[in-house]
Amino acid sequence: MLSLAPGLLPRAAAAQAVLTSLLVVALLGVAHITRRLRRPAADRFAGAPALRHLVLAAAVAGVVASVVHAASWQNTLRDAMGVARTGPQYWSFWAAGSLVLTIVLVAAGTGAGRLLRRIGWSRGLVMAVIATLPVAFFGIPGIAAASGGAADSGLVQPVATTRSGSADSLMSWASLGLEGQRFVTNGPAGAVRVYAGLQSAPDPAARAELAVRELDRAGGFDRSHLVVAVPTGSGWVDGRALRGFEDRFGADFAVAALQYSQLPSWATFVVGRDSAAVSARALFSAVEEHAATLPDPPRLYLYGQSLGALGGSAVFAGAAEQNRRACSVLWSGMPGGGGREPGARTTVLANTSDPVVHWSPELLWRPPDLTGARRDAPTPGWLPVASFVQTTADLLGSLAAPPGHGHRYDVDQGTALPGC
The missing domain is CATH 3.40.50 (Rossmann fold)
Structure with missing residues (x-):
């Protein structure tokens, strides 16, 4: 439901699916760790099927309500910015994409966990650092240099x-x-x-x-x-x-x-x-x-x-x-x-729809100061954590908005x- 909280900009179905999957996987990871730390309580919960069914029903109702509200908010933003509205195809793609990507990420995480248990955490950490350092030192700067020096055939020397x-x-x-x-x-x-x-x-x-x-x-x-x-x-x-x-x-x-x-x-x-x-x-x-x-x-x-x-x-x-x-x-x-x-x-x-203007670490615990900002579209109310997550996701599409x-x-x- 956190991934469906109101954002600042219209969002593509694929981007929404990625955000939802990442947050679901993060929540599953937290739940797994919590269950291992509090196994007796988890066992008591496992023995209460009525309670499990109640929690599941509440979760399903919450997701449905969140989707309805998200669809309404997305269309409100899109109407204000002159962008085509969402429809059943958008949300069908989101649901399918979220499910597939979540399964892939969970499988990858499970496989990585088994590998780490086999080779040991310390050895796994060393291997991860060895694999990451060349990308950090050579890959990113190389991509930036190639981009900065790339030629554009449409540009003519003045x-x-x-x-x-x-x-x-x-x-x-x-x-x-x-x-x-x-x-x-x-x-x-x-x-x-x-x-x-x-x-x-x-x-x-x-x-x-x-x-x-x-x-x-x-x-x-x-x-x-x-x-x-x-x-x-x-x-x-x-x-x-x-x-x-x-x-x-x-x-x-x-x-x-x-x-x-x-x-x-x-x-x-x-x-x-x-x-x-x-x-x-x-x-x-x-x-x-x-x-x-x-x-x-x-x-x-x-x-x-x-x-x-x-x-x-x-x-x-x-x-x-x-x-x-x-x-x-x-x-x-x-x-x-x-x-x-x-x-x-x-x-x-x-x-007011610019996530760059909104974003700062302080957005986690207090609303942004938008004094003097130009109200170009509806702005969602601030919510602790949720607004930070949504604004961070909107940063990726901040230049894809209409002029x-x-x-x-x-x-x-x-x-x-x-x-x-």
Whole structure:
């Protein structure tokens, strides 16, 4: 029933089946351990068939009621977000998928238990560590590196001198990485887009210095507006935000970004969130210092989404410093509603259906602070543990939501940027 508690986003039947199976297997494991620890009580329960039947009937009734409520809640969310409603096929797939996956997981767990009893727990633990370490040290970084350096045949090296990666650029096209190449393509030819990838320079300070020289070369400091964009953990800058800046400023603006990781935001959040703050500080400070030497400097803005918002908020020690150093800032989808005290000219975009905004370990015991969040869809009431479980599951599909819902923000990321 915990797996069917109300969530924040529409969920595919397969994802719901996986969640249900994992929780059922976890519950069976807890029940097995409890029974072994309290065998006399379990034996007394086994001798009371009437009580067993009563418990079974209550469990079946609870599951049926949970399914009915879950179906109603899913359709409420889907209606609000313009997504097709669920039907009998959805719940039939969920039931069958949950059953099959639970059987597979229980069989695998039983087999693993028998193997451990045969070879011993200490030897089994050593074998598990030996098998896992190569994946942790080589597999995950290798996948991230391959993803970051992968080519996209739909991307064409820019010819405009206002873009990084062009023939006149200080950065090679290949050094930008996949997300950097996406960043510098499309958009008005007059707008300046500068991106320093991980391969463009060896460390954040060097990449920031290179980005400033590239901005100077491309004419970025000649524009009236200059946006420092802090990417997500993978190096991605939302194209909808870039279109918003273009709607707001036309071609009279420049935008610069510095890559600090190739891992997904969640992985960077766990193992290296400080890298976002270090990179954001390096670029903004370098841009600010160069702009201060100019007779007519551009207005400086700061933008970040997700982990980029968290890292960008660390650029300033507090609201007073932000007000002094930046024209304005905009954060979208800030993880856990975190970040430092915002300045006067700050816009924070947060959807109430965004699990990234909701999630934090504290969600286990207290509701999230959604002050200022935009109510884009119905929000379930907070429940201890259940809300944490559901929000954690929703994180996996946060970018699959329709535009304007979940962790997908629209062009208002640019158009809602405050003025000076």
